[in-house]
Amino acid sequence: MAVAKRIEYSINNASLIRKMFEEGLKRKAEIGEENVFDFSLGNPNLEPPAGFKEVLKDLINDPAPGRHGYMPNAGYDSTRQAVADFLSRNNNAIFSAGDIIMTVGAGGGLNVILRTLLDPGDEVIIPSPYFMEYNFYLENHQGTPRIIPTKKDFSLDLNGIEGAISEKTRAVLINSPNNPSGRVYTREELLDLTRILEKCSCRFGHTIYLISDEPYRKLTYDGITVPGIFDICRESIMATSFSKDLSLPGERIGYVAVNPEITAKHTVISGLILSNRILGFVNAPALMQRAIPYLLDSSVDISFYQKNRDMLCDALADLGYEFSRPQGAFYLFPETPVKDDIEFVTMLKDENILTVPGSAFGRPGHFRIAYCTSPAVIERSLPGFERAMKKAKG
Numbered sequence: 001m002a003v004a005k006r007i008e009y010s011i012n013n014a015s016l017i018r019k020m021f022e023e024g025l026k027r028k029a030e031i032g033e034e035n036v037f038d039f040s041l042g043n044p045n046l047e048p049p050a051g052f053k054e055v056l057k058d059l060i061n062d063p064a065p066g067r068h069g070y071m072p073n074a075g076y077d078s079t080r081q082a083v084a085d086f087l088s089r090n091n092n093a094i095f096s097a098g099d100i101i102m103t104v105g106a107g108g109g110l111n112v113i114l115r116t117l118l119d120p121g122d123e124v125i126i127p128s129p130y131f132m133e134y135n136f137y138l139e140n141h142q143g144t145p146r147i148i149p150t151k152k153d154f155s156l157d158l159n160g161i162e163g164a165i166s167e168k169t170r171a172v173l174i175n176s177p178n179n180p181s182g183r184v185y186t187r188e189e190l191l192d193l194t195r196i197l198e199k200c201s202c203r204f205g206h207t208i209y210l211i212s213d214e215p216y217r218k219l220t221y222d223g224i225t226v227p228g229i230f231d232i233c234r235e236s237i238m239a240t241s242f243s244k245d246l247s248l249p250g251e252r253i254g255y256v257a258v259n260p261e262i263t264a265k266h267t268v269i270s271g272l273i274l275s276n277r278i279l280g281f282v283n284a285p286a287l288m289q290r291a292i293p294y295l296l297d298s299s300v301d302i303s304f305y306q307k308n309r310d311m312l313c314d315a316l317a318d319l320g321y322e323f324s325r326p327q328g329a330f331y332l333f334p335e336t337p338v339k340d341d342i343e344f345v346t347m348l349k350d351e352n353i354l355t356v357p358g359s360a361f362g363r364p365g366h367f368r369i370a371y372c373t374s375p376a377v378i379e380r381s382l383p384g385f386e387r388a389m390k391k392a393k394g
């Protein structure tokens with residue numbers, strides 16, 4: 001055997017999203033890029049805001065020595081302070097630089113959190129549908145996912161979550177706005193969830209944390225804002241990144257913010273910083289850390305995604321597709337008109353439309369359309385969506 005059994009298994013069961021993306025590349029080579037409607041990956045199609053390149057130019061020309069060297073594992077103090085100030089402005093909580101750890105994207109941040117919190121066999125409750133990479137992240141740190149389906153409208157099933165909590169539960173991991181459903185959890189839902197976590201923490205004699213994965217926080221529509229977790233849940237830790245709101249996924253820059261009021265604060269933060277180091281991240285990319293203080297209040301043009309959402313939702317509703325209108329992120333997650341989501345995604349593929357089955361997010365009977373594409377791709381794909389629906393309805 002060339003590699004570890006666990007990795008061999010994972011290679012063979014590689015993500016359906018990547019599989020779809022790779023098949024798309026093949027199909028594009030065969031029939032031309034313009035004839036394939038690729039909604040498979042959440043790779044933002046907008047360029048970063050104009051100011052980003054200007055900031056980089058200035059930073060690159062900065063003659064000060066040592067700009068590319070090692071730094072404290074949590075990141076530059078100046079960057080952490082800027083992030084803390086940004087969070088203090090936008091939350092009902094006061095942050096200091098010490099509450100922030102700069103990370104290699106949200107994915108890096110989540111791994112740092114899980115490495116810090118989990119002992120082997122500890123469980124993390126995850127409402128589904130969910131970003132399936134979480135399974136790998138948990139496995140990295142010997143944690144076990146407990147998947148609890150959300151309700152039909154993708155709101156949290158609080159009874160289901162409470163019923164799943166046991167002495168093994170270490171955390172609940174939520175993602176809002178949600179990939180793939182586009183759902184934003186309400187303040188009421190989060191308050192109720194927190195009450196459950198507090199009650200169960202008392203019952204089982206250890207803290208059950210709320211981990212909030214928020215890379216889509218700025219991407220909301222119709223004036224909706226994402227409730228902050230910090231004045232709701234004391235035992236909370238957020239992971240986020242600039243991958244989606246600044247269109248910088250390849251630059252791998254994000255951060256973890258610890259609730260300033262969290263119990264055992266010193267130990268939690270020391271653990272996060274150590275984990276950032278020993279997972280081999282060492283620190284988040286230096287150049288990006290120096291850029292971030294200038295970009296915290298910027299974002300790509302969110303109205304671009306809202307227009308895409310509206311065009312897609314209006315057209316698909318007319319064609320008979322059923323879905324909850326996304327409140328944020330850039331995904332639509334309709335029900336499949338046939339029971340088997342993989343069968344329907346294959347029907348769409350026959351129309352050169354690439355989507356991802358709901359099974360890839362722990363929610364069969366649905367499929368995900370990533371609408372971070374050009375509007376022309378959406379428009380030209382609609383006849384294919386119509387034919388696939390007709391075929392499905394027989």
Ligand SMILES: Cc1ncc(COP(=O)(O)O)c(C=O)c1O
Pocket residue numbers: 042104105106107108131175179213215240241242243249253254
């Ligand atoms: C819900 C969710 N969490 C985390 C990530 C990872 O983000 P990053 O690229 O910043 O690591 C993604 C990326 O698509 C995501 O959708």
